[in-house]
């Protein structure tokens with residue numbers, strides 16, 4: 001997260017007046033992340049996170065996101081969960097912006113995940129898919145494949161500025177993905193942003209998941225593909241097949257994949273890399289001056305795209321069955 005919106009003491013007190021959480025003890029902005037404004041709040045009754053929803057979260061989607069977090073917590077999935085005010089409301093507002101208080105989730109994210117973390121993260125993702133089964137709401141993936149070409153049409157100039165010649169290469173990616181994108185894979189609720197900074201550990205053991213604000217209805221294997229890109233590339237840009245195999249093994253210990261899902265993972269990972277390249281490219285220029293936020297590097301995802309272009313080999317992703 002990040003801090004785009006400042007909150008005054010009076011605004012905090014007005015918000016907290018609706019809750020039974022006691023008086024605030026401390027309140028500070030959290031610099032990590034890029035999407036929403038986040039604050040760590042300590043009151044007489046414990047620690048909470050206040051999230052003020054900024055750019056990409058639409059207030060009409062909040063019942064889905066917050067309802068999902070509550071559902072998952074009620075189904076024994078370790079995740080941040082919304083805190084209701086005295087009237088039972090979880091969607092609140094501050095400074096004219098939507099916000100929510102969620103429980104503080106203990107644990108630490110890891111900056112450089114090892115193979116053991118990848119295995120546990122895979123397990124945690126499959127448990128999320130399983131725990132969400134039966135959640136009665138759905139939400140289309142508004143950053144899914146159909147959105148990428150129109151999004152890129154507005155970003156071509158920026159792509160060329162970033163790297164001359166890139167616009168044509170991305171157009172070729174879009175054509176390849178349109179022709180090869182799988183349909184009919186098992187689907188349900190997916191996290192869609194299952195990055196190391198959104199997964200907490202106690203040591204090497206999975207401790208829980210935060211940040212459900214891209215969650216939507218899509219193929220489960222797409223969620224795995226997002227995670228493989230985010231967890232299994234080394235700092236030098238190479239893909240760590242051992243980490244990928246561990247992630248898939250952790251996942252399959254809970255929810256075995258069909259052959260069709262495994263076969264689809266390389267193209268899904270190619271598409272998932274494009275999705276994060278596009279949002280990063282957009283944010284690179286659009287981040288407001290003065291916000292406490294460091295935009296993420298689009299070139300990191302351009303390098304991942306290059307790996308996917310170069311090898312459509314199933315083994316690359318450790319997806320071949322032994």
Ligand SMILES: Nc1ncnc2c1ncn2[C@@H]1O[C@H](COP(=O)(O)OP(=O)(O)OP(=O)(O)O)[C@@H](O)[C@H]1O
Pocket residue numbers: 001002030032033034035036037038049080081102103104105106109193195197198210211213
């Ligand atoms: N429920 C929570 N419990 C404990 N810490 C939290 C919680 N929610 C957020 N945080 C802290 O705030 C930071 C930013 O949160 P989060 O990742 O949700 O923000 P974001 O802007 O949506 O980020 P991004 O989308 O870039 O991952 C986390 O890295 C973590 O340190």
Ligand SMILES: N[C@@H](CCO)C(=O)O
Pocket residue numbers: 034035193195276279280296
């Ligand atoms: N996880 C995203 C940021 C949150 O949307 C990224 O790394 O680009």
